[in-house]
Amino acid sequence: MMDFSTPPYLLNNASVQRVMLQVLAALLPGVAAYVWIFGPIILVQLALATATALAAEAAMLKLREKPLAMFLSDGSAIVTAWLIALTFPPLSPWWLVVTGTLFAIVIAKHLYGGLGQNPFNPAMVAFAVCIVSFPALMSQWPSVGLQVSFADQARVVFGMMPRLDAISGATPLDTLKTALKLEEGTVSVTQLLADQTVYGFFAGRGWEWVTGGYLLGGIFLLWRGIISWHAPLSFIAGLTLLSGALWVWHPAQFANPFFHLFSGGAMLGAWFIVTDPVSGCTTMKGKLIFGFVAGALAYLIRVFGGYPDGVAFAVLLMNICVPLIDHYTQPAIFGMKDKS
Amino acid sequence: MLSLFKFKGGVKPQTNKTQSVSEPIAVAPLPSRLFVPLHQSIGGTPQPLVQAGDRVLKGQLIGAADGWISSAVHAPTSGTVRAIAEHIAAHPSGLTTLSVEIEPDGKDEWIERTPIDYAKLPPERVRELLREAGVVGLGGAVFPTHGKLTASKTVPMDELVINGAECEPFITCDDVLMRERAEEVIRGVGIFRDLLQPKRVLIGIEDNKPEAVAALQTAVAKLNEKFEVIAVPTRYPAGGAKQLIRVLTGKEVPSSKRSTDLGVQCFNVATAYTAWRAVTHGEPVISRIVTLTGNVERPRNWEALIGTPLSEFVALGQPKADTNGYLMGGPMMGFEMPAMDAPLVKATNCIIAGSPTLFPPKAPEMPCIRCGECAKVCPHELQPFEMYWFSRAHNFGKTQEYHIFDCIECGCCSFVCPSRIPLVQYFRFAKSEIWAREKEKNAADQAKARFEWKTEREEREKAEKAEKLARAAAAQAAKKAAEAAAAAAAPAADSDATPAPATATAAGVAAQAPLPAATESATTTDAPVDADAAKKAAIAAAMERARAQRAAIQPKNTENLTLLQQKDIAAVDAVRQQAGIEPAPAAEAEEPKS
Numbered sequence: 001m002m003d004f005s006t007p008p009y010l011l012n013n014a015s016v017q018r019v020m021l022q023v024l025a026a027l028l029p030g031v032a033a034y035v036w037i038f039g040p041i042i043l044v045q046l047a048l049a050t051a052t053a054l055a056a057e058a059a060m061l062k063l064r065e066k067p068l069a070m071f072l073s074d075g076s077a078i079v080t081a082w083l084i085a086l087t088f089p090p091l092s093p094w095w096l097v098v099t100g101t102l103f104a105i106v107i108a109k110h111l112y113g114g115l116g117q118n119p120f121n122p123a124m125v126a127f128a129v130c131i132v133s134f135p136a137l138m139s140q141w142p143s144v145g146l147q148v149s150f151a152d153q154a155r156v157v158f159g160m161m162p163r164l165d166a167i168s169g170a171t172p173l174d175t176l177k178t179a180l181k182l183e184e185g186t187v188s189v190t191q192l193l194a195d196q197t198v199y200g201f202f203a204g205r206g207w208e209w210v211t212g213g214y215l216l217g218g219i220f221l222l223w224r225g226i227i228s229w230h231a232p233l234s235f236i237a238g239l240t241l242l243s244g245a246l247w248v249w250h251p252a253q254f255a256n257p258f259f260h261l262f263s264g265g266a267m268l269g270a271w272f273i274v275t276d277p278v279s280g281c282t283t284m285k286g287k288l289i290f291g292f293v294a295g296a297l298a299y300l301i302r303v304f305g306g307y308p309d310g311v312a313f314a315v316l317l318m319n320i321c322v323p324l325i326d327h328y329t330q331p332a333i334f335g336m337k338d339k340s
Numbered sequence: 341m342l343s344l345f346k347f348k349g350g351v352k353p354q355t356n357k358t359q360s361v362s363e364p365i366a367v368a369p370l371p372s373r374l375f376v377p378l379h380q381s382i383g384g385t386p387q388p389l390v391q392a393g394d395r396v397l398k399g400q401l402i403g404a405a406d407g408w409i410s411s412a413v414h415a416p417t418s419g420t421v422r423a424i425a426e427h428i429a430a431h432p433s434g435l436t437t438l439s440v441e442i443e444p445d446g447k448d449e450w451i452e453r454t455p456i457d458y459a460k461l462p463p464e465r466v467r468e469l470l471r472e473a474g475v476v477g478l479g480g481a482v483f484p485t486h487g488k489l490t491a492s493k494t495v496p497m498d499e500l501v502i503n504g505a506e507c508e509p510f511i512t513c514d515d516v517l518m519r520e521r522a523e524e525v526i527r528g529v530g531i532f533r534d535l536l537q538p539k540r541v542l543i544g545i546e547d548n549k550p551e552a553v554a555a556l557q558t559a560v561a562k563l564n565e566k567f568e569v570i571a572v573p574t575r576y577p578a579g580g581a582k583q584l585i586r587v588l589t590g591k592e593v594p595s596s597k598r599s600t601d602l603g604v605q606c607f608n609v610a611t612a613y614t615a616w617r618a619v620t621h622g623e624p625v626i627s628r629i630v631t632l633t634g635n636v637e638r639p640r641n642w643e644a645l646i647g648t649p650l651s652e653f654v655a656l657g658q659p660k661a662d663t664n665g666y667l668m669g670g671p672m673m674g675f676e677m678p679a680m681d682a683p684l685v686k687a688t689n690c691i692i693a694g695s696p697t698l699f700p701p702k703a704p705e706m707p708c709i710r711c712g713e714c715a716k717v718c719p720h721e722l723q724p725f726e727m728y729w730f731s732r733a734h735n736f737g738k739t740q741e742y743h744i745f746d747c748i749e750c751g752c753c754s755f756v757c758p759s760r761i762p763l764v765q766y767f768r769f770a771k772s773e774i775w776a777r778e779k780e781k782n783a784a785d786q787a788k789a790r791f792e793w794k795t796e797r798e799e800r801e802k803a804e805k806a807e808k809l810a811r812a813a814a815a816q817a818a819k820k821a822a823e824a825a826a827a828a829a830a831p832a833a834d835s836d837a838t839p840a841p842a843t844a845t846a847a848g849v850a851a852q853a854p855l856p857a858a859t860e861s862a863t864t865t866d867a868p869v870d871a872d873a874a875k876k877a878a879i880a881a882a883m884e885r886a887r888a889q890r891a892a893i894q895p896k897n898t899e900n901l902t903l904l905q906q907k908d909i910a911a912v913d914a915v916r917q918q919a920g921i922e923p924a925p926a927a928e929a930e931e932p933k934s
Contacts, residue, residue: 006432006765008751009699010353010509010671014713014758016706070704116707116759228712277711282725333743334348334582334720335594 020075022226026217033213037206041153045085049101053081056105083123089141091156100126120319121279127312143169172204173264174308188252204263211267218271227275230287235270238295265311279319285329294318345590347583349719350575351752353509360512360631360639367643374442374647375427375683378403381476382483384410394421397451402440405471411484412474416626416645418449430685434678453622463535473618474625479608482687489535498603499589500538502529504545505579508670511690513629514609516641518552522559528612542588547571577750581606595746632657634692651680659693667692672751706759714753720746724753724763731770739770810883817880820873
């Protein structure tokens, strides 16, 4: 049917691989901050996830009789792997990130048709599956400031050393929620956030730098034209408006928007998750709706829900709505904008 | 200074135009053979007016326009017609088209040319003149120009847009034409202006052609015209008629409307030039300026005769050794010429010699990742990835919901697609499938109508037959009944006529049915009815009933038939009678065995 020597004969130099490589490059500032704050163990998790993703991808491609080299080199599996590794606790046992990655690649990606066909963001599927299946392990984050050698971190990850409560705890986001619940009415958010050993300058000690790194990466993607501003900015707007409204209404009970933007998965979600073209909306209006509602949902789930963070569930919920949103936000075409 | 508008989307490929503008236009030498296709414009195919062996003069009409939207074809030089035969067309399909093969005699002898002062002619005559001179849109669409020179009756003509944008990479034929023959271009625009009477005349040229802009501005000033020559931002496809209209006037012409409905019309600069030559010099369109560029030693523009075989034309530029094909048109919307003997036609604005370095083989197609780059660059603001998805799935209804017929196939989407999907190709496929299906559906609708018409006619005939038969049977039954009554007078009961079950049933039916004929015969005879007679009476009655029923159903659609249709029916009926395939009367099988 198709003749490939057809016009246009002139093409620019875009490729899926170039897109994916730039996404990986954009993750580097965040990864660098991560290593600096939590130690190089995250690199082990990244490597584990990458190896698992490539192996799973290769096996699935082989099963589906698809060209191996072309798809393995497209970089999409590595992007998924990195996003999983960065959303999982760095000291979680090695098999946790492997399980999550396998689930993402085999089920969320390939069983739905592979590259470009998955209705759900594979990394978020991995996160959701693991936090539901292994809630305790998925909530144990390394305490910032406690210096643990890389060797000991590695021993923990590979199960050669028992997990120490001393070296791990909840995220600042989770800690705040628990504190508010335990000491209901007796303590205000402002008092809690004043504890710089946990909350750093404004959003969690150390975490501020990592999420700031993601923000930097996001700006890079925006500058490169890999993503459009619609989804990330509306995600930030949704999160900010809702958290801001509640904060203004009851500052003792609700943390300020700044805290919410720079803690948990908000920044990673805004720049690397809601911008996923495959599982997100495609129209500009649709991207705005998708981002805004996802941001608001993420806030509602992380503040009022039972999970430490809400970004993954918010994104998955919005993934379901994508066909509907796209359908109702089709833009008017050239020459047909005048309704009369 | 006019404020410009923007069109959305578009791309900026490398323009590659400088190579072919360093030298002025040269007249291409006479080729050894010319293959002039008769069908070179949108619309009707001209019929050949010459025969093999005829001597033709340069500019002689060899194919007259067929219908209003059609354009004449002329002999590009003097010589002998060698054949009128199918010859490979300048078309990617590699199909042939009826062409006039001319062997030039080298004299290049013109027909008698009569310069005309068009201002003294009525507008209709000027339009006819352009049609007879084979003037068509030389921007590539080859729509007969005279067909676009009638203003809308209801919408005042606001703007006449003249397209000198030339947005496709590599092509420079309009650029050099504007530089070198600016005055004649402007005079041609004057003809269009006089025919359409627009309020403003806007000439749009991409700002990468400052020499052309300057030349036209000088010519406009010299000729004391009020045309505005405007440099528009260089961005492909700014030279698309709809895009240029948008940029210069802010108007967006939808696919469902003609531009004149919005009070605007658009012509290419080369079209204006040929219109001027045709009207005031009597020179029909027999040559055009063609850019020969790409992988050649001497890229430049040639004034080449229509019908020049590709092989002879490209030799002028000395193609390099690694040339692996020739494109006609630009690299964005052009196509690969199917053969070296395919001719240059009126639509040929550029020939690009290709090479693996110039046009590297495309990367394999990957799945769409819905990145939306295609939608971002689509000048018609479509959602190409959605149209691609549904084209692939053969869901052509959905492709139309996504406005596939608004796609101008400019190729911007394919240009940027990171998955290297040949999107335009998918859209062409979907469009041709939709056209094919519509054609099929129309044919099926016609067949259905024909069938229904036939069935109705047959039914009508059947009804008429049955009625005739019933009448005859009734008469016979009456006669039989009378005979039976006579026989009943003699008490000789027919003892050997043992009633067969069938006869009994028939009698039973006769007894049950309140049939006027039967009752009548029974009452009037007042005697034991002969079984046979009863049966016959029953049949006659049944026929009568059927006739009554059928009489209630009037054949439809046979009243207001045209004379032609009636003649058709008569002819068909005659044939049927001859063939002896009259429909068997319904009651025939039950005819009594006497």
